[in-house]
Amino acid sequence: MNVVDLRSDTVTRPTAAMRAAMLDAEVGDDVYGEDPTVNALQQRLATDLGFEDALFVPSGTQGNLLALMSHCERGDEYLVGADAHTYKFEGGGAAVLGSIQPQPIVQAEDGTLPLEHVAAAIKPVDPHFARTRLLALENTWHGRALPLDYLQAAQDFARGHRLALHLDGARLYNAAVAGGVSARAIAQHFDSVSICLSKGLGAPVGSVLVGSAPLIEKARRWRKVAGGGWRQAGMLAAAGLHALDHHVARLADDHRRAAYLAGCLREVAGVSLLGQHTNMVFVDVPADRLQALDAHLRGAGIRISIGYLPTLRLVTHLDVDDAGIERVTQAFRSFFARG
Numbered sequence: 291m292n293v294v295d296l297r298s299d300t301v302t303r304p305t306a307a308m309r310a311a312m313l314d315a316e317v318g319d320d321v322y323g324e325d326p327t328v329n330a331l332q333q334r335l336a337t338d339l340g341f342e343d344a345l346f347v348p349s350g351t352q353g354n355l356l357a358l359m360s361h362c363e364r365g366d367e368y369l370v371g372a373d374a375h376t377y378k379f380e381g382g383g384a385a386v387l388g389s390i391q392p393q394p395i396v397q398a399e400d401g402t403l404p405l406e407h408v409a410a411a412i413k414p415v416d417p418h419f420a421r422t423r424l425l426a427l428e429n430t431w432h433g434r435a436l437p438l439d440y441l442q443a444a445q446d447f448a449r450g451h452r453l454a455l456h457l458d459g460a461r462l463y464n465a466a467v468a469g470g471v472s473a474r475a476i477a478q479h480f481d482s483v484s485i486c487l488s489k490g491l492g493a494p495v496g497s498v499l500v501g502s503a504p505l506i507e508k509a510r511r512w513r514k515v516a517g518g519g520w521r522q523a524g525m526l527a528a529a530g531l532h533a534l535d536h537h538v539a540r541l542a543d544d545h546r547r548a549a550y551l552a553g554c555l556r557e558v559a560g561v562s563l564l565g566q567h568t569n570m571v572f573v574d575v576p577a578d579r580l581q582a583l584d585a586h587l588r589g590a591g592i593r594i595s596i597g598y599l600p601t602l603r604l605v606t607h608l609d610v611d612d613a614g615i616e617r618v619t620q621a622f623r624s625f626f627a628r629g
């Protein structure tokens with residue numbers, strides 16, 4: 291029985307067609323800039339998203355780190371959501387490796403950073419303070435696509451305060467597909483965007499940072515410093531190109547399945563639906579039943595991630611089909627029917 295793994299959209303495995311594209315990739319030494327497939331991927335995303343240049347990196351964490359280190363100098367500060375991946379889930383890399391001070395801002399429920407709170411956190415120009423340089427947003431945030439009018443307001447705000455604007459767009463394409471807009475319509479508001487190919491897009495490895503030519507030149511240097519200069523990475527870039535060609539429009543299927551799953555779970559007594567956004571469903575279950583639920587689901591060939599909270603995040607992706615979703619809804623129903 292194939293396992294229905296709802297822990298994250300990072301668990302996808304490359305399809306047969308993607309593996310074939312990887313096998314066929316033309317490669318070269320990317321530290322010399324000579325891998326044609328890496329170059330094609332970088333060119334493709336820079337053009338698609340409306341930027342001068344792009345850099346293929348091993349992970350979203352590294353893409354964000356290189357962006358922060360390229361926008362900011364030692365002793366600078368960046369403003370970031372208190373629950374943002376960049377701030378909270380990347381080991382404090384900006385501070386640890388970049389000597390960049392984070393200033394967390396509590397996100398509103400929709401993932402936006404209220405601009406009046408951001409304004410209040412900007413430091414005066416004075417030797418007492420770090421130099422506030424950058425505002426970083428995340429889209430999607432907990433599955434939510436940030437409103438386009440907010441992105442415009444954030445861009446105007448950043449320009450007005452001479453701040454650079456970075457987007458952690460790990461799931462940029464989920465936001466675009468959900469909003470019925472191009473990824474470029476979202477990306478255009480930012481000075482740099484980091485995109486994950488290894489989440490819902492289904493590539494095994496890789497993220498891409500897009501930005502201006504001078505920014506990407508700095509990022510390329512920091513990538514080397516961070517040990518991320520890679521050689522015949524074209525085999526991985528081929529997976530990314532394949533994902534961009536074949537796995538973007540189908541994100542709508544993941545969103546549809548998540549909405550369907552949410553609708554089913556809403557009807558299950560014992561489960562409270564907290565929300566569903568793009569490919570993520572959030573539910574609460576009684577904390578004292580979490581372990582038993584996990585065991586029950588495992589028995590049915592379903593993996594979920596249980597933390598110390600009763601809130602579950604269920605994530606749909608390329609490797610979850612309609613039959614898999616049916617299995618999940620049945621398993622929840624049968625577990626909670628036992629009372």
Ligand SMILES: *Cc1c(COP(=O)(O)O)cnc(C)c1O
Nearest residue numbers: 349350351352375428458460486
């Ligand atoms: C996954 C993710 C990243 C980066 O993840 P890596 O595992 O380092 O590739 C960054 N931001 C968000 C919002 C993510 O979900």
